Amino acid sequence: MTDRPTLTTTAGSPIPDNQNSVSAGERGPLLLQDYQLIEKLAHQNRERIPERTVHAKGWGAHGTLKITGDISRYTKAKALQPGAEVPMLARFSTVAGEQGAADHERDVRGFALKFYTEEGNWDLVGNNTPVFFVRDAYKFPDFIHTQKRHPRTNMRSPTAMWDFWSLSPESLHQVTILMSDRGLPVDPMHMNGYGSHTYSLWNDAGERFWVKFHFKTEQGHKHYSNAEAEQIVGKTREGYQEALYNTIEEGRFPRWKMQIQVMPELEAETCSFNPFDLTKVWPHADYPPIDVGHFELNRNPDNYFSEIENAAFSPSNIVPGISWSPDKMLQARIFSYADAHRHRLGTHYEQIPVNRPKCPVHHYNRDGEMNVYGGSISGDVNAYYEPNSFNGAVEQPSAKEPPLKVSGNADRYDHRTGHDDYSQVRALFAEVMDDGERQRLCANIAGAMAGVPDYIKERQCRHFDLVHPDYGAGVRKALADAGEGYDPNGIPVDENTPQAAE
Template identity: 45%
Template sequence: MREHEREAMTFADREVVPERRMHAKGSGAFGRFTVTHDISRYTKAALFDRIGNECETFVRFSTVAGKRGAADAERGIRGFAVRFYTSQGNWDLVGNNTPVFFHRDPLKFPDLSRAVKRDPRTNTRDPENSWGFWTNLPESLHQVTIIMSDRGIPKSYRHMHGFGSHTFSLVNATGERHWVKFHHRTRQGIQNLTDAEAAEIIGADRESHHRDLYEAIERGEFPKWTLYVQVMPEADARNYRFHPFDLTKVWRKADYPLIEVGKLELNRNPENYFADVEQAALTLANLVPGIGVPGVEPDNVGRWAEQPWYGDPGQVVGSVADHFDFREDDDYFQQPGDLFRLMDEEQRRQLFENTARAIKGARRETVERHIANCGQADPAYGAGVRKACEAIGAL
């Protein structure tokens, strides 16, 4: 085979890589982050050492459970991952458009992945697989309530918030640690789709979110978000009303108000989608001061030399180390109930009807279990879901 033919075949073989297990379908854009408020008292990261600092950024948005060919306007979580190209290296803030998640225990993630994917026997989505998993894991109700609400289908990537979701740490120049939650709040305003609106859009355009983002940037309508943090002193974590690392709960803003940090603007589309977006590999392991990097140290050339500035201060961990999934806290329903009680009549109607359509096809015992969980959050929540399920024959 001639050399150019060999190169052509090699390029074709490597042009497409296996899709991600989750977040397979994504869109991305480049932009700039600008610091607008001083948080240097909380962190020694060079990006935040003064107002006016800037850095280039890249954001990858994604649907979560669907394959590359899935429709953008399906109900579910959206990924929201930001890479900051800082003077100290890449900082990746990887999260979703919801502030909570389905479970507390990281070992449950492979189970969640299987539950929301296609059934191995039928090769179709099976409501029993996902709802059977969620209803037997009652802390998932908070996330399920958000997904089944009007916010379950964002109108576009531009019209949704983004969250780091997990609890992170900030360490300042004196070694003082604070716990932190990151919030990207859209400056375009929250806009969502009903099931009927989404179905109409999907029938005409399965790439609706991607197209909207690309065309808005091409028009010069650059999407913007404001970055905020909630900051908790390290000592508060011991006595807070629930475990501050519990990913199924939010910190109340009355306890820890939002503090503005900076502005994120996306203003440039990728030149090569495969190279810039598909091959992007954002990871929580990409952190600036406070986390070290791998390598061999010492060596003869000074590479990977130890840098104490990048180390976090030690923590008191006690005498017993074991798998930890917060089972001592069985308050699964307070926050989903609080969220439900914030909804107006129309939002509640959408929640009931969206839930009924989504759960239809699951076993009766699964539907009853979900109704019971909703009822523990608020009796009206359970009653509304039951009535909607009965109306369409889901129960």
């Protein structure tokens, strides 16, 4: 027999017997001194941590970002300079389902990336869609409630979803994408990723540029129909995990092309739409994508819990040369993501190995849950406050980003009034989709509306009418074909239903 390591307690003491608990005699009661029995049972009781409120079901892997283009005129970030190679972690997820949910559900997919740069961790927390359901974080908790379980039935509620969406026309763009073919990718490798929010880049000269990040799959797009996905879920609830793990394990490393769209800072004041509105895309004709490089996933985690479940992504993690924008959703997520990790993983969650930066870290955060820093995290054990006279870490003025130049005009950036929530959806429906895609879109919507009250169906269909007459008509026909038809003329419509075109 080959030499094997000795089983020990968590304190390192050898365990003589891992098969039998210690009792007072052959048939006597167990002894309190059997510490290892108590330790095993107590640890088992604590093996589960709170799951993520959203994006609970996920799959991830390690990889490398390689920069092959030159965007140095836009950013001083060392990780984005020509020739840079940066280790990274990617986690994909569904939004609504719990940890035990099936992978092949029609849902938005999370697309979270952590880059371990020499200037600190840079996290890009996005989705497989370039837009989102709401443009203001004030509505985000309410939206998420509609995706979770009804408090009385403890079941998912299509009525809640469509009630919220039909009362929030800003959701039209994302709803259309979700119900289209791209709402059900076959696996993580066959979908795009987007930073979704508007971020900013800034260079050594102090110039700022607004930017959108895109990650285009090099494997091509593949999607399932609802019927095909139902067949798969009947066989496995772990289809995404199986596909991603096996692909990497077999050496078929998936890749995504990295691109950015760039807008000069002051152009935000004059472009035809609010560039910080998360429900809008930037037209490629006006802001053509620029190739930056690619990332490849080439290593599976050795321990899923340690490296994927413990992974904490947050848009608060930026590096010099990359920053945020006035996007209201992004501004709120800067706080909420990090706060969620403090709740779920502990105060010092960033010292968990998968979250730990690969560059030197010095700060003055002290004590609290999971403090594993030791006495010299600030650079000197005597420097536990700042300013100090003991060679503790000091600020770096060169990391300061330039001031914002946008006006902050209330009318320009108001998130509740004066918005066109229909034109970009119209372009997607009428100009990008072909007849087959439009038919499947309408059929998917009709299927998702099963059991929803008629007045909510009609309120939503009137939004589709304002996008394009064929959209509303197509959904109504699909509802009738599915046995969910109704008389729209006989339905009382409340005051929140739009009655005229924008």
